[in-house]
Amino acid sequence: MLKNVAGWSVVGALAVALAACGGNGDGNASPSAVPTVSQTSSPAAGASSAAPTADSTPSESPSPTPSASPSPSPSPSPSASATPQTGAKTYKMNKNYDIVPLDKTANSEKVVLLTFDDGPKDEKTLKPILDTLDKHHAKAIFFVNGYRVKAHPELLKEIAQRGQTVGNHSYEHIQLGKENAESIKAQIGKVQDIVEATIGKRPVFFRPPNASANDDVHKIAADNGLLFMTWSNGSLDWTMPGTKIKDKTQAIIDNVTDQLHSGSNILMHELAWTAAALDQLLTTLEGKGYTFVDPSTIETGF
Incomplete structure (x- = not known):
């Protein structure tokens, strides 16, 4: 997905705000639409963002700027079928999609949230990512597409x-922001169902492709017990066709660290060059004093 970036200038954000996640079957991303938000310390409330996809999909098309702001809307009570999170909640998401402590006395804590979009695609790209997360004792959110889960249920189980x-x-x-309510219900609900059928529980986090959303998207996500989020730090890993892996690796690290701030909600994808960069990226973040938020500790409001 593309980026709702924090830690960048307005001009910088607008410059990349039209590149989204379109790509081909071999994992080479091609630009689509990107977020149009301030990239200073964190995006302005209500700013829109567009998200990249690192691979092509059955019905994907180039993505223009999203039609509606993806900022969170008031959340109605979830449906009876939604599975609530369990465990102690110590973080929440703010209006800029940063992850911040519930305890205001912990505001000096340096944390980031790791996220990976557009899978599960291939064991060759997924396993190195999972291995690196294990090495660093880090947890992440894997935002999955239903058609990919259908093709690779074993990879979802592995996650x-x-x-x-x-x-x-x-x-x-x-782009859900262009869809009507019936289509949005199917796009969101079918993922809830196939994930539950595969691993026994329903997702509680939702990220719209290309950050494209409208009022129906926000409402239907909430009706399914889902916390709507985009991101506040974009790795730009989806915009790197035609460069060597080592160059892509350094570019990913530079992109993340250039935008880095406490609470960064970092957008990445299941890509070979992202997998190659991840160990060095996490080591760099740890060297700067950052730790990794466990998604299970984030309050969803459901």
């Missing part, structure tokens, strides 16, 4: 068995 969190990224990776 869950490794203690990682599964999020909803729509069934076909389409």
Whole structure:
């Protein structure tokens, strides 16, 4: 997905705000639409963002700037079928999609949230990511597409068995902001159902493809017991066709660290070069004093 970035200038954000996650079957991302938000310390409330996709999908098309702001809307009570999170909640998401402590006395804590979109695609790219997360004792949200889960249920099971969190990224990776309520219900609900059928629990986090949303998207996500989020730090890993892996690796690290701030909600994808960069990236973040938020400790409001 593209980026709702924090830690960048307004001009910088607008410059990349039109590159989204379109790509081809070999994992080479091609630009689509990007977020149009301030990239200073964190995006302005209500700013819109567009999200990238690191691979093509059955019905994907180039993504223009989203039609509605993806900022969280008041959350109605979830449906009876929604599975609430359990365990102690110590963090929440703010209006800029940063992850911040519930305890205001902990505001000096340096934390980031790791997220990976558009999977599960391939064991060759997924396993190195999972191995690196294990090495650093880090947890992440894997925002999955339903059609990919259908193709690779074993990979979704692997994500869950490794203690990682599964999020909803729509069934076909389409721009939900352009869809009607019936279509949105199907795109979100089918992912909830197939994930539950595969790993026994329903997602509680939702990220719309290309950050494209409208009022129906916010409402239907909430009706399904899902916390709507985009991101506040974009790795830009989806914008790197034609460069060497080592160059992509350094570019990912530079992109993340250039925007780095406490609470950074970091957008990445299941890509070979992201997998190659991840160990060095996490080591760099740890060297700067950052730790990794466990998604299970984030309050969803449901």
